[in-house]
Amino acid sequence: MVFQTLRYLWSPTFSAAEPNNGENPMVSNKSMLKDFLASIATMTGDLSNITAPPFVLDPKSVVEIPAFWAENPALFVSPALSEEPAERALAILRSFLAGIKSQCYMGHSEEEGVKKPLNAFLGELFLAQWEDKKLGNTYLVSEQVSHHPPITACRVWNPKHGVIAEGYNRQKITFSMGSVRIGSTGFALKSLEKYDEHYLLPLPDFKVKGVLSGAPYPEIGGDWYIPSTNGYMSKITFTGGKGLLGGGKKHEFSASLYKENEGESQPLYTIKGCWNTEFVIRDERKGKDVEVFSVVEQLKHLPELKLPPIEEMDPWESRRAWADTMAAIKRNDFRGTSQAKGFLEQGQRDMRKEEQKNGTKWQPVFFKNSNSHEIAQKLMAKLPGADFESTRNATNGVWLFDPEAYDKAQKPFHPDVEPDNVKAGGERRYSQVRESSRGSISSQSRTSRDFGRENINGTTASRTSIDSRQFHDSDVEENVGAKDHGRAGEIDAVEKDVGQQAKKDHNNVPGGRPEPATHQLQRKEEQVESGVEDLSLREKVAVEDMLRDKYASSS
Structure with a gap:
C-alpha cells in the first residue's frame, strides 16, 4: 500500500502547477485521480488525514462549513416571521432544504464538483457575519474544539429576530466501491426565542459518487427527520441516484410536514423536487401548490459574507x-x-x-464541554434509531456555546x-x-x-x-519539513521500516498479493484513536519529505 502511494506521488504525469484553463481540474487530472484512489482503496478506517493532491483539495477548511447554514439570512430568519406554528415549521424545513446544495458542494458549482476541505487544526476559528439593515446582522462563530476525535462546534444567530442555530459535528471519511462516504455524528439545534421553539436539524451522511469518472457529485440517501418542541415533525426521504435507468434524477427527494399526533399519513404540506435545482411546496389541506422554490435562483443573490482583512x-x-x-x-x-x-x-x-x-x-x-443537553435529548428520543448517549460518547460529550x-x-x-x-x-x-x-x-x-x-x-x-x-516577503527556504525540525534520524528509520514492512507483507501473503490492511496500517489506526499523533502520522511525514526532496532536486 505504501509503495502504491509512492507511485501516485511520484507519477510522471504530475506537474507541480498545472493551469486548468477553466475546466474541472479533476477531469483534466483523471488518470492521476485514479492512481490516488488506487493508493487508498485497500485502507480501512477514517481517511480524513490522507494527503490528497491539490486538485482534490478545497481551499477552505472544515470550520467554514457552518457558514452555509445561514448563507441566505432572509431564509435563516424566516421562521420567526410567522405567527402560525405550522408555517414556522414549514419555514424551518424549507430553509434546511435550500441549504443542502451549498453544504454538500462547499459553495462550489456542480461543474467544479466536490472537493475535500482542509482538516481543521485544534483551536482553529472562523468568525464572520452577514450585514443587513432590514434583517439585522447575522453572526457566525465556528471553532475546532477537539482533534481526537475531530469535532467542529458552531453557532449562528440573528439577535434582532432571535433566531439561533448551534451544534457540533464529528465527520468521518471512508472509501468503498468507488465512492467516498462522509459520515456525521453530533446534532444541530435551531431555536426561535420569541416562540420558545426548538427544532433538531439532521446532519445527513452522504456519498460522493462519480469519483472514478473524474466528475464527483454528492448524493444523500434514506429518511431523515426534523422533530420540534411544538408538536410538528418533518420527514425527508432522499431518493437521488436510485433508479436512474427508470427515469430517476440525481439529488431527488420528497418531504412531508405533519402533526406528531396525527402521523405522516395526514400531511399538512408535502415537498417534492431536487435539492440542487428546485422543489415544489404543496398545501395538502387546500389541495394546491403554494410555492416553487428555485435553489438555483436564490444562490445567485446571496449577500456577501463579511470577514476582516x-x-x-x-x-x-x-x-x-x-x-x-x-x-x-x-x-x-x-x-x-x-x-x-x-x-x-x-x-x-x-x-x-x-x-x-x-x-x-x-x-x-x-465553547465548553458538557455531559447533557435536555432539549436535544428529548428531541432525539423522537427519532427512529437515534441514541443521545451514543452520540454524546462518540463526541466526548456535548459542546455548548x-x-x-x-x-x-x-x-x-x-x-x-x-x-x-x-x-x-x-x-x-x-x-x-x-x-x-x-x-x-x-x-x-x-x-x-x-x-x-x-x-x-x-x-x-x-x-x-x-x-x-x-x-x-522573504527569501525562499528550499528545505521545509520534518528534517528541518530535527527529526532526520526518525524519518530515515521510518523510510526503512516502511520498506521492510511492505516487503514482509508481500512475502507473507499467498500468491504475493498484499493483504487489504497490513499490520502497520492497523497499528496506525490504533495510534490515531489513542491520540499518539506523532507516531500515527509517521508514514505521512516520510512520504511528504521524500516528495519535497524530489521536487527540490528538479526545480
Whole structure:
C-alpha cells in the first residue's frame, strides 16, 4: 500500500502547477485521480488525514462549513416571521432544504464538483457575519474544539429576530466501491426565542459518487427527520441516484410536514423536487401548490459574507492560518501545498507533545464541554434509531456555546502561541517556493487595531485590540519539513521500516498479493484513536519529505 502511494506521488504525469484553463481540474487530472484512489482503496478506517493532491483539495477548511447554514439570512430568519406554528415549521424545513446544495458542494458549482476541505487544526476559528439593515446582522462563530476525535462546534444567530442555530459535528471519511462516504455524528439545534421553539436539524451522511469518472457529485440517501418542541415533525426521504435507468434524477427527494399526533399519513404540506435545482411546496389541506422554490435562483443573490482583512485577523482564524496553503491549492501547486500545510501541522504535533509533557489540556475560546443537553435529548428520543448517549460518547460529550466567554473574548485569543507553535516573541522563518499570499510573518512585528462587534444579545461590545502582524516577503527556504525540525534520524528509520514492512507483507501473503490492511496500517489506526499523533502520522511525514526532496532536486 505504501509503495502504491509512492507511485501516485511520484507519477510522471504530475506537474507541480498545472493551469486548468477553466475546466474541472479533476477531469483534466483523471488518470492521476485514479492512481490516488488506487493508493487508498485497500485502507480501512477514517481517511480524513490522507494527503490528497491539490486538485482534490478545497481551499477552505472544515470550520467554514457552518457558514452555509445561514448563507441566505432572509431564509435563516424566516421562521420567526410567522405567527402560525405550522408555517414556522414549514419555514424551518424549507430553509434546511435550500441549504443542502451549498453544504454538500462547499459553495462550489456542480461543474467544479466536490472537493475535500482542509482538516481543521485544534483551536482553529472562523468568525464572520452577514450585514443587513432590514434583517439585522447575522453572526457566525465556528471553532475546532477537539482533534481526537475531530469535532467542529458552531453557532449562528440573528439577535434582532432571535433566531439561533448551534451544534457540533464529528465527520468521518471512508472509501468503498468507488465512492467516498462522509459520515456525521453530533446534532444541530435551531431555536426561535420569541416562540420558545426548538427544532433538531439532521446532519445527513452522504456519498460522493462519480469519483472514478473524474466528475464527483454528492448524493444523500434514506429518511431523515426534523422533530420540534411544538408538536410538528418533518420527514425527508432522499431518493437521488436510485433508479436512474427508470427515469430517476440525481439529488431527488420528497418531504412531508405533519402533526406528531396525527402521523405522516395526514400531511399538512408535502415537498417534492431536487435539492440542487428546485422543489415544489404543496398545501395538502387546500389541495394546491403554494410555492416553487428555485435553489438555483436564490444562490445567485446571496449577500456577501463579511470577514476582516487578513492582516486584521487573529492568527488562529482559518483564512489567516491557512493563507499559504490555500494560495498553493489555488495554484494547483503540490509542493507549495505540502510545505505550507506540513509546517502548520508539524507545529500542531509539537504543541500536543508539549501539552502531554506539561500535563495541560487545550481550552476552546467560545465553547465548553458538557455531559447533557435536555432539549436535544428529548428531541432525539423522537427519532427512529437515534441514541443521545451514543452520540454524546462518540463526541466526548456535548459542546455548548459559551455566551459569557464570547462577550469577554479579546484578540489575540491565544496571546502566548500561534497555530504553528511559534511562541510569543519568537521568530518564524518560513516562506513559499512560489509567491505567497502572506510570505514570512515575524512574531515580533505587532501593531494594534480596533475590531467592533455585537455581543450575543445584540448590544455593542467594547472595541477590542487585535494582533495585526505585518505581512512581508522573504527569501525562499528550499528545505521545509520534518528534517528541518530535527527529526532526520526518525524519518530515515521510518523510510526503512516502511520498506521492510511492505516487503514482509508481500512475502507473507499467498500468491504475493498484499493483504487489504497490513499490520502497520492497523497499528496506525490504533495510534490515531489513542491520540499518539506523532507516531500515527509517521508514514505521512516520510512520504511528504521524500516528495519535497524530489521536487527540490528538479526545480
